[in-house]
Amino acid sequence: MTDFLPNASADRSIRRAAADLRGTALLRDPHANKSTAFNSAERQQLGLVGLLPEKIETEEAQIQRVLRQIDLKTSDLERYIYLSALLDTNETLYYRVLMSDPKRFIPLVYTPTVGEACENFGHILRRPRGMYLPISRKGRLKEILRNWPVSDVRFIVVTDGERILGLGDLGVNGMGIPIGKLSLYTACAGVPPEVTLPITLDVGTNNESLLADDLYLGLRQRRVTGAEYDEFIEEFVTAVQEVFPRACIQFEDFAFAHAEPILTRYRDRVCCFNDDIQGTAGVALAGILAALRVTGGSLADQRFLFLGGGTAGTGIAGLLAKAMMEAGVSAEDAFGACWLYDKEGLIHAGRTDLADFQKPFAHVHEPIGDFVGAIETLRPTAIIGVSAAAKAFNQPVVEAMARVNERPIIFPYSNPTSRSECTAEEAYTWSDGRAVFASGSPFAPVQYNGRTYTPGQGNNVYIFPALGMAIYATEARRVTDEMLIIAARALAAQVSQDDLDAGLIYPPQSRIFRTSLAVAREIARFIFDQGLAGVPRPVNLDAFMAAKAYQPSYVPA
Missing domain, CATH: 3.40.50.10380 (Malic enzyme, N-terminal domain)
Structure with missing residues (x-):
């Protein structure tokens, strides 16, 4: 379970505004409702006697009831609907449940389940x-x-x-x-x-x-x-x-x-x-930095080929290029290390159908209309899928990457799962277990040749909440690309050797709260260093950030 911070507090203006609520109005307010956890004195004081079953429950007992009800649901969409209803009735309990087991619940409230929920949104709306x-x-x-x-x-x-x-x-x-x-x-x-x-x-x-x-x-x-x-x-x-x-x-x-x-x-x-441009770029850069601890070599030595030439691909490529320049690579070489491939083939300088933001990655080259051919010609160390083209990283593609790299980096980042460029099992099997893999959607561990591979999920959830916490705490006036580079480096630093040995190049989602606060602290430090904060710099940054963090616990009436 997630470790909650002691003595942490947050601005609870809504909760203060709800202080005058009584009776059924209080029970219908998701910000103030504690349901069966109201104690005897609160029930008497707030006109709740008779409106609740007599038993007074702890938060843990309430969580157990939620878990049992979730287990009875027969699909993830039904679990999404149930959790949405919980958020509408008891906000504190909802976040307590999510934070108790983020690995289990993030896929239920966001990707991949949220994709199905959006497709059916008008049919499942409750409130x-x-x-x-x-x-x-x-x-x-x-x-x-x-x-x-x-x-x-x-x-x-x-x-x-x-x-x-x-x-x-x-x-x-x-x-x-x-x-x-x-x-x-x-x-x-x-x-x-x-x-x-x-x-x-x-x-x-x-x-x-x-x-x-x-x-x-x-x-x-x-x-x-x-x-x-x-x-x-x-x-x-x-x-x-x-x-x-x-x-x-x-x-x-x-x-x-x-x-x-x-x-x-x-x-x-x-x-x-x-987030699609900058958050995706940050999480991809973090994945590359962690992957290099497995493959060896420096960022300056890498060559990247993107399947997908839209804003996500150019956003990742741009941030990778900036990080390479910070490492001493010239702008020409940094941008030259990033190649894009879209539905028309390789993006090159001779094409006339390009948007302005694609042109920095349109290098002088002959047209290539086959992705395997692009791999064999350009010899990338990493392929990154942001195409939403399911199964585009097919067996010939993965085998080509394995031919030109001892440890090929393969990142099918498209969401939801149905649009992923390949599965973890396919990447490991077709590369003979040599792929360094991360995907946008979650995949189960893979057994191959007697070894268990635990695939990492390169989800933006590792970046945007931490960035948000840093901005909230510092009241930053702007968001810069440098903040995303700082976030990526801080995230990669949270990956342990044990994680890498298991096949992970992102920290386990079970550690997401601690990971996010660690990343947020480094972003906040940068914000203060650059003079972008709207509040004075605290003496103790760790204590400052901890005090700003919301904790899902009931407030005494």
Whole structure:
């Protein structure tokens, strides 16, 4: 079970606001409800006598009941629905459960289960959570945001639902992503839940099945694009700055055409980041740094080939190049070590169909229309899959990597599991057990030639909650790429030799809370060093960070 920090506290403005609640109103408030854990004095004082069974339970007893009910569910989607209902009724118990066994529960509240939940969002909704901002109400976003009951929001995860995981356009069904990500901010790094706000921008959908679905909850219209879309994003960012001036915005699952331009437009203007671009890059860099402890060699000696030339691939490539430059590699050589391959083949300087953010990785080379041929020609030390093309790392691909490398680094990062470029078993089997493997979705341990391989999961959950905790604690004014490099190095340092011996190149998720706080401390140290903090530097950084971390325990009435 997760080790909880002693004597830790967090700003609990919602809980203070709920102090006047009594009776059934108190039991219906998820922030203040303790259910059967209210003691005798509290029951008498708060008008709860007779509204609860007579037995007074400990938090541990409540957790055991939750676990038994979860075990009775027959699918992970049903478990997701049950946990969502628990969050709606007892927030403290929900986070206590998640943090008691993160390895078990992260896949249930986020990837891979959240993908199925998003696909069925309109059919499984019990109680709306977060805020929905439709483009039909353009011009009124400030007014709408003020409907949120908390005035001091620090984190907003926002999506327009156009590129949910590898599933494509899910419209407002994509709200499952902001909700899930913000749960992990809390469960994995201690960001207080009351300062978080999930938002979906409803600009329509081009998904024909959703438009024809009577239970679809969003605007029943085609997606708005062009100038009107850009104006809506501008109004949203401006409204957030006015209504929630201390909020950091995480842009999530925006499509290829919008993700990079939005980040470029706002990254130096407000505190914001794009997890698909920067968080994915940070976790990939951490994986490479840890993998090099297995394969040997330095970062400067590596050559990377990406399957997928979108914002995730270019984001990882860009951060790898910056980290190589920090290690003394020239900019030309650092960018030259990163190659992209998309559905049209190798991205090279002769192509005329490239976006501006792809051009730094469009090197002079003859066209290559076969991924195996690209491996044999470029001889990469690592292949990184961000294509959402299931099984694209097939047997010829993995065997080609094994021919040109003694220990090939193979990272199929696409989510959910159904879109992974290969499975752990395939990577280990086709490489004769020599692959250094990590994936975006979880895979079970693999038995091969008498050895057990425990595959690592290169999930952004190792980066964005820690980054969020550092920003929350320091009230950082901006998010920089250097923070992601610091995060990657700190994460890689948390991988023990025992982890590496087992096949892991990321720390076990069972240690995610301690890992995230360790990473958050290093990011916070950098924020203070660079003068980006909005609060004075503390004398004891460790104590400062621990005091900021939310702990899921009931507050005496």
